[in-house]
Amino acid sequence: MSEVELWIALILGIMMLSSAVLALVVKNHLAAVAAASVVSLGLALLFALMRAPDVAMTEAAVGAGLSSLILALALRRLGLWQIDSGSENSNLLSASSKGKDDA
């Protein structure tokens, strides 16, 4: 059992960490919201693995449903919903390269 738990945790850890990085570096905001929802999805499964079904259920309800609902509505109101948003693109590491942002 512990062997199985280890493999599940390993796959979930890889999934969560890579999508957390993706949520911060991907250019499109909607894709970032999708990646952040993947983080909380893996978190819910990990909570269930840790014998915390209450917390897993809360995380599932809040992280999968409500959080992406709030963020998606906010993106629509912020006007950042475009699939190919030209001027609103932002990257995590573009803070210092000011010319690229202003272009």
Place this chain on the structure above:
Amino acid sequence: MIPGVTLELILYVTALGLVIIGLAGVVLSSHLFRMVLALVIAEAGANLMLVLSGYRWDAVAPILMQRAEQPAMVDPVPQAMVLTAIVIGVGIQALAVSILIRIRQRYGNLKRREVAEKMDAEIAASAGIRRDISQDAPLGERPLSPLPAHTAESRGGDA
């Protein structure tokens, strides 16, 4: 199985990695919306960390079932705390998002640097002072407290 890799290590690395990625995102991101996402990720890592502190080997969920003998249960107190933290987290997230909407309405942009500049200019204007000290990171040598004679010169240089 890879030697040396235990369940404990994987879980702690995941939780700490989420916290670190989130905080690095808060520090490094140039867009305010990404800051909110980074905060959400950091909060996820912190919640995982709390739940891990209540884990127990070979235990069952803290819910009494109709069983003959009651096996060991994990600690219910951290789970109750995380339950509270998640719900509060979503409230804070909604508040942050609505503040972002107001910022966007007011300044027309969400880039951290531009919003900060506009906000500084507005504060300086409403306070009636000149905004002659650079708000950016220090570039090279600059006098610690600019003398009145030098300020005019440096402002002219900046403009």
Place this chain on the structure above:
Amino acid sequence: MTLTLLEIVALGLLGAAVLLSLLRLILGPTTPDRVVAADTLAVITTSGLVILAALLGSPLYLDVALIYGTLAFVGVVAIARTIEGNG
């Protein structure tokens, strides 16, 4: 605890599915690709929760899968409406 062959196969398939969807999430050239990959991951996670309930031998985790399945639908609908834009 020993796993039956069925459980091993199911877990292996789920792991492979997670990794493949993750690949599409990371590589996905366009945003709809990524959104669909996230939705696929939600479905895979729901079935993973069901298998976890079988592994842990407790029906309590089925409730979590139920909630996850219903609310992932709502979240994906919201993101899809956002992709449609203001029309």
Place this chain on the structure above:
Amino acid sequence: MRNLTGLLFAGGLGFMLLAIASGIDFGTPPMRIGEAIQSASPQEVGAANIVTSVVLGYRGIDTLGELAILFAAASAAGLVLGRRHTTTGTQRKGGFVLFHGGALIFPFLLTIGFYIIFHGHLTPGGGFQGGVILAAAFFLPLLARPGARLHHSILSVIEAFAGASFILIGLAALAEGQAFLQPMLNQDTLGSLISAGTLPLLYIAVGLKVGAELASLLSNLAQTESEQ
């Protein structure tokens, strides 16, 4: 330069957290309070779900504070967003699948939400999760029909009654000579639907309050989208 310092900060913080985490024993028996609660909870509170008995029985005031925080966050978001009477509904209506799928799934969401709330003391779940599901159920038609809107007055009435009844149940325990929010009434057999005294009532109040707050928050966020 700024990136470098940021990464340095994150790395140092990670090292510090790792140093703290390496001191925590993983997988050991719970803390003393956890063990005490596990052994005393079935007799004292009578809820099969021990997390519920911690959330509502032992730490009920924390839950009240949490509700207050959520209320403050929701009302502050409404205040910040402001301006209710802006236009909505320039967005296209939803497609066939969304429209009828939303109408079909609505009763299911309602049933699941109330099931989760009512069984909060028996199975995982409770007021918060069920409230989130109720909010999602009432918000889903708004996604399909952008012109529709929720009645804020009804929502605030529900929210006010739920919050008041939560406090009233707590005060009733005080009037009985017990501690604030201490579960009362007959605790009945462990594991049946009507057990655990007033905990299910408290969870119903929490669920309605959370659901109403989140629904009004979501509809606040969804409005005024055509402003820009």
